[in-house]
Structure formats: C-alpha cells, structure tokens
Amino acid sequence: MSTPPHPPAASAAAEPPTRPRRWRRWLLSGAGILVALGLGITAAVLAVMFPSRDSLQWPVLPPADYAYASQSRRVVARLLDEPARLVHTAGAGAPAPLSGFDYARHSPYLPQDRQAAQRVFSVAAGEVLLEESLAGVAHASSVYEGRYALHLPAGEATRWPLAQVPAGSTLSLGVAGLPPHRDVTLCPVEITVTVQGAAGATDHPLGRLGESPQDFGWRDHELPLPAGATAVTFTAKAAAGCDGPGHAFLADPTVWAPRQGPAPINVLYINVCTWRADDLGPEARGATPKLDALAATGRRFTQARSNANWSKASQISALTGRYASTLGLKHHRVPVGQLEGLSYAHSQWPTLASVLRGAGYETAALVDNIFLADFLRVGVDLGFARFVDNARHIHNTVDLMREAVAWLTAHGDRPFFLYLNPANPHFRYRPPREYLGQIGFGWADLTGDLQHALHLGEVAYTDDAVGELLEAVRRLGLAERTLVVMHGDHGETLSWARDLEVKVPAAHKARESMIYKTTRYKHGWSWQETEIRIPLLFARPGAVPPAVDDRPASPIDVAPTILAHLGLPKPPTMLGRDLFRAGPTAPIVVDGKGFDAVVDGPLKLVRFWPGYGWWRRKHTGEVSDSPVLLFDLA
Numbered sequence: 204m205s206t207p208p209h210p211p212a213a214s215a216a217a218e219p220p221t222r223p224r225r226w227r228r229w230l231l232s233g234a235g236i237l238v239a240l241g242l243g244i245t246a247a248v249l250a251v252m253f254p255s256r257d258s259l260q261w262p263v264l265p266p267a268d269y270a271y272a273s274q275s276r277r278v279v280a281r282l283l284d285e286p287a288r289l290v291h292t293a294g295a296g297a298p299a300p301l302s303g304f305d306y307a308r309h310s311p312y313l314p315q316d317r318q319a320a321q322r323v324f325s326v327a328a329g330e331v332l333l334e335e336s337l338a339g340v341a342h343a344s345s346v347y348e349g350r351y352a353l354h355l356p357a358g359e360a361t362r363w364p365l366a367q368v369p370a371g372s373t374l375s376l377g378v379a380g381l382p383p384h385r386d387v388t389l390c391p392v393e394i395t396v397t398v399q400g401a402a403g404a405t406d407h408p409l410g411r412l413g414e415s416p417q418d419f420g421w422r423d424h425e426l427p428l429p430a431g432a433t434a435v436t437f438t439a440k441a442a443a444g445c446d447g448p449g450h451a452f453l454a455d456p457t458v459w460a461p462r463q464g465p466a467p468i469n470v471l472y473i474n475v476c477t478w479r480a481d482d483l484g485p486e487a488r489g490a491t492p493k494l495d496a497l498a499a500t501g502r503r504f505t506q507a508r509s510n511a512n513w514s515k516a517s518q519i520s521a522l523t524g525r526y527a528s529t530l531g532l533k534h535h536r537v538p539v540g541q542l543e544g545l546s547y548a549h550s551q552w553p554t555l556a557s558v559l560r561g562a563g564y565e566t567a568a569l570v571d572n573i574f575l576a577d578f579l580r581v582g583v584d585l586g587f588a589r590f591v592d593n594a595r596h597i598h599n600t601v602d603l604m605r606e607a608v609a610w611l612t613a614h615g616d617r618p619f620f621l622y623l624n625p626a627n628p629h630f631r632y633r634p635p636r637e638y639l640g641q642i643g644f645g646w647a648d649l650t651g652d653l654q655h656a657l658h659l660g661e662v663a664y665t666d667d668a669v670g671e672l673l674e675a676v677r678r679l680g681l682a683e684r685t686l687v688v689m690h691g692d693h694g695e696t697l698s699w700a701r702d703l704e705v706k707v708p709a710a711h712k713a714r715e716s717m718i719y720k721t722t723r724y725k726h727g728w729s730w731q732e733t734e735i736r737i738p739l740l741f742a743r744p745g746a747v748p749p750a751v752d753d754r755p756a757s758p759i760d761v762a763p764t765i766l767a768h769l770g771l772p773k774p775p776t777m778l779g780r781d782l783f784r785a786g787p788t789a790p791i792v793v794d795g796k797g798f799d800a801v802v803d804g805p806l807k808l809v810r811f812w813p814g815y816g817w818w819r820r821k822h823t824g825e826v827s828d829s830p831v832l833l834f835d836l837a
C-alpha cells in the first residue's frame with residue numbers, strides 16, 4: 204500500500220510580495236517614449252505635407268538688383284517684385300496687400316493624343332487652385348507654357364506706384380484668361396491698363412480674354428509710358444451680360460527704359476538631351492560639322508561628365524549649381540512628391556535663371572523635356588519668367604529652334620538668358636533620311652549596329668538645327684555679345700556587349716513604341732562612362748579664346764562660369780567653380796539611378812544602393828554583389 208505524499212511544510216515566514224521587475228518598467232517607459240516620439244514625428248510630417256493656408260509662407264520672387272541692368276536697356280521696375288495694393292473695385296472689402304499666394308503659374312496643357320485639354324492654374328509652390336478639363340479641344344500651338352503671373356479675378360484691379368520713369372520707357376507684360384468650360388460658367392474678361400502721368404490718366408484696353416474654348420495661351424503687349432509716369436493700374440472686368448466668374452493673369456509686367464551705355468552680354472544655353480562625348484568631332488562620322496566649327500572657335504572640355512545619368516537630375520544640377528540629391532529631390536523618381544516640392548520651394552534655392560532675372564535679364568526656357576515642367580508636377584520651379592515645353596511635335600528640334608529664333612527676334616534688344624533643351628538624339632532614333640546620308644549610312648550599318656547609326660543620324664539632324672539658330676544669332680547682330688554654352692545632359696548606352704544590356708521592367712514601359720522590352724540603347728540604367736561622358740563647349744567671339752581643356756568639368760560648373768563671365772557674383776549655395784579660372788580641380792559626383800559615383804582623376808568609385816546587386820544580376824547579367832566598385836579609367 205503506497206504512502207500518500209507529504210504536504211509541503213509551512214514556510215516559517217511569509218514571503219514578501221513580488222515587486223515588478225525593473226526591466227519591465229524600463230520597457231514600458233521606453234515604449235511610451237517611442238509612441239510619443241512617433242506621434243510627434245507623424246504630426247510634424249502631416250503639418251509640412253498639409254499646411255494651413257494661413258501659416259504657410261510661399262516663396263516670392265527674389266529682390267531685384269538692377270545695377271548691372273543699368274548698363275543697357277535697363278529695368279526700372281519688375282512689378283511682381285514691388286509692393287502693391289489689390290483694389291476691390293466691386294466694393295467687397297478694403298484694399299489689401301498682395302500675398303505670396305497671388306504669384307501664380309498659368310498653363311495650357313494638352314495630352315499627346317490631342318483628344319482633351321486641361322487647364323491648370325497653380326501657385327508657384329505647387330498647390331492646384333483650379334483644374335478643369337476641356338474635352339475635344341485641339342490646341343493649335345500644343346505647348347505647355349508657364350509664366351510668373353498675378354491672378355486677377357474679374358471685378359478687381361491692382362495698382363503699382365512708379366518712380367523715376369525716363370522718357371522712352373515701355374511696359375511689357377503678357378496676359379491670359381480662362382476659357383469657358385462645359386460644366387462651369389466662366390466669363391470672358393476684359394483687361395485695361397491705366398497709366399497715370401503728369402498730364403492725367405491714359406487707358407490701354409488689352410482686349411477680351413477667354414472668349415472661346417480655343418482662347419487660351421498668352422498674349423504679349425508692350426505699352427508706351429510717358430516720362431515721369433507715377434502709377435500703373437490693371438483692371439479686370441467680366442464681359443457685359445455675363446454673370447459668372449472670370450479669371451485673368453498678368454505675366455511679369457516690367458518697366459523698361461531705353462538702353463544706356465554698352466550692350467550687355469547675353470547667354471544662349473543649349474543643353475542637348477542624350478548627347479554623348481563621342482557625338483562630336485571625328486568619332487561622330489561627320490555628323491556635326493556646324494558644332495565642330497563652334498567648338499573650334501571656343502573652349503572645349505574633353506573630360507566633362509554629367510552629374511546624373513538622366514535628364515531631370517542632370518538639368519536641375521546644371522541650373523542650380525548643386526547636385527539634385529542635395530536639393531531634397533529623389534533623383535531616381537520621375538514625379539516630384541508633395542513633400543519634396545514643398546521642401547524645395549521653402550528652401551528658395553537660387554538658380555541661374557533667378558539670379559539673371561534679378562540682374563535685369565529676360566529669362567526663358569524652351570524645352571522638349573517634360574521632366575523640367577514644375578506645373579505638371581514632374582519638375583520644380585527653376586526661376587524662368589517664361590517656361591515652354593514644346594509638345595507640338597515631340598523630338599522636333601527644328602521646330603524648337605524656330606521658336607528660339609522668333610523669341611530672339613522679339614527680345615534680342617534686351618539682355619537675355621535663353622535656355623534650350625532639344626531632345627532629338629534621345630531614344631527612338633528616327634532621323635530624317637537625308638541625315639543618314641550625311642554620316643555615310645550603308646550596308647555595314649544595316650547588318651551591324653543599326654541603332655548606333657540611327658542615333659548618329661539624330662545627332663546630325665540636331666547639328667543642322669542648332670547651326671541654323673547660331674546663324675540667326677549672327678544675322679541679328681548678337682554673336683559678339685552672346686555667350687553660347689552647349690553640352691549634353693547625359694550620354695547613352697550604345698553597345699551590343701552583354702554587360703550593357705538592360706531589360707526594362709514592364710512597369711517602366713510608358714509606351715511600347717518608345718521602350719523595347721529588352722534594349723541596349725538607353726540611359727538612366729548604367730554607371731558606364733558612355734552614359735556619363737558628355738561634350739561641353741563655351742564660345743563667344745573675341746572673348747573666349749579657342750582652347751582644348753583636358754581638366755575635369757561637369758554641369759554644376761556651368762552656372763558659376765556664366766556668372767563669372769558676366770561679372771556677377773555666384774550665390775554661396777552653388778557648389779561649382781569658374782571653369783575659365785586656373786586652379787585646383789574637384790572630383791565629379793554623379794547622382795545615378797540605383798548608384799552614386801565619384802570620379803577623381805583616373806579613378807572612379809561606384810557605390811550601389813542597398814538591394815541594387817539583385818537588380819544588377821537580374822537585368823544586366825553581372826555576378827558581382829559588391830556594394831562598391833573601383834575603376835582605373837586610365
């Protein structure tokens with residue numbers, strides 16, 4: 204018979220109650236701190252992404268420095284930079300000062316399929332205030348055009364005081380209106396400019412705007428001003444018999460005086476998309492006779508490399524003098540996110556265009572590149588008073604250059620900065636037939652590297668179009684006082700080599716006709732020299748001595764070099780250097796997609812982003828998983 208187990212002996216003294224372990228208290232405290240910190244960060248991010256209208260301070264145009272402009276046809280006043288009063292002629296409220304929200308971009312937008320049009324009115328920093336669709340409208344000019352402008356609703360007026368207006372002065376401005384919409388009643392708007400002088404007031408009617416769905420785009424005007432004019436008033440009123448709202452826009456109204464003293468130095472800046480280093484000179488198979496002649500008269504940099512291997516990051520770097528990654532912009536993304544756009548706008552980075560505009564220059568950009576259009580939420584505001592993306596016929600450099608000649612003809616009597624971005628060497632490679640004959644296109648090309656030959660045909664087409672523009676500069680008498688700057692924004696992979704093959708993911712195939720599923724002809728995918736090496740030229744007769752310069756150079760050096768040539772100070776935010784000055788060189792930094800690179804003399808260091816090794820194995824056939832590669836380019 205088994206003995207039952209004995210019960211445990213009673214404890215001599217009761218055990219004290221167990222205390223919570225110290226690590227548990229630390230854990231709970233730490234978790235609370237992390238939760239509070241997370242909530243604070245979330246609130247801060249939301250406050251930046253979705254700020255209140257009252258608390259957000261939008262950037263205004265930089266203060267003007269007109270000392271330099273006084274040497275030429277000088278700027279008396281840029282009205283958007285001056286204090287003004289918004290006069291409510293309809294009797295609703297007292298006059299109020301203008302705010303940053305009144306600085307706007309106004310642009311007609313037309314999709315490529317020409318089946319619909321869209322009107323976008325946005326504040327400079329990116330907030331869309333009015334966006335309407337216009338179905339079935341075929342815009343004759345088919346361009347995206349944004350300008351710095353003041354929004355003036357119908358029934359209101361704005362008045363600027365003037366001072367020291369000399370005889371022979373003029374007022375230049377552009378005007379535009381919103382046309383009617385099928386779902387919204389918008390009235391045509393009539394604009395009147397009233398000039399107050401010693402002899403009284405003079406009215407200048409500018410006509411009716413927004414009368415039909417086809418009536419959008421800018422109309423330019425130049426009005427005479429009497430000596431001693433004291434004020435100018437702009438009045439917008441709805442057309443008689445229309446009860447709906449109306450909207451007008453005043454683009455960069457500026458008072459100009461007759462030129463005094465020597466003519467200023469102008470800037471013609473041509474940034475060619477997908478222009479490789481070997482697309483110039485003997486290696487180009489005779490494709491560039493006119494650009495070879497330009498290079499022979501100026502300074503050519505043979506060791507120039509782009510600061511990025513795709514257009515958006517490269518051109519933003521060139522126009523700001525900074526690497527795109529230092530501007531808060533994700534250089535591997537196409538659209539600009541709201542947080543990125545606000546960060547860029549609040550930073551108010553000076554650009555080459557904003558500096559020259561402040562020095563009294565007319566500034567305009569005529570491009571064939573949607574990546575630079577801030578009003579389409581792809582690019583950022585680069586400071587041009589007028590920005591035109593040529594969508595009339597994509598990859599039509601001849602059309603772009605004709606618009607440039609027309610602009611120079613209209614504005615060549617003023618100091619100007621004209622930025623051009625032709626895109627014909629870019630992939631689809633469809634040159635007109637006659638340019639294939641220029642490069643000696645033959646059977647060897649048909650049976651060999653056909654795409655490379657077609658790319659050179661596009662280069663020959665671009666050479667001819669740019670040559671016509673340069674001839675127009677000479678014909679207009681502008682050559683001796685115009686600094687011509689020309690370079691590629693990046694290169695292009697043109698090789699049958701297996702290690703350069705890039706299989707474009709299906710998600711990136713915007714149009715089947717533009718991007719092959721497997722292609723060796725592309726950019727933005729490789730760290731190879733063919734995508735980074737570019738031509739770089741500066742030319743001005745009698746001022747830039749002919750030379751071949753083997754020192755390293757990159758697009759971030761272009762803006763500082765231009766400003767130094769014009770005798771203007773470089774903003775401290777610009778990282779580049781004056782290429783015309785002797786001195787130590789600097790390494791070239793490349794903001795790539797999936798990688799970053801530094802080129803210092805013969806050495807090139809490539810650092811890949813985390814996870815990029817898998818992409819390289821899958822899409823390029825490489826087997827190395829090393830996050831860093833070092834090359835000896837010598």
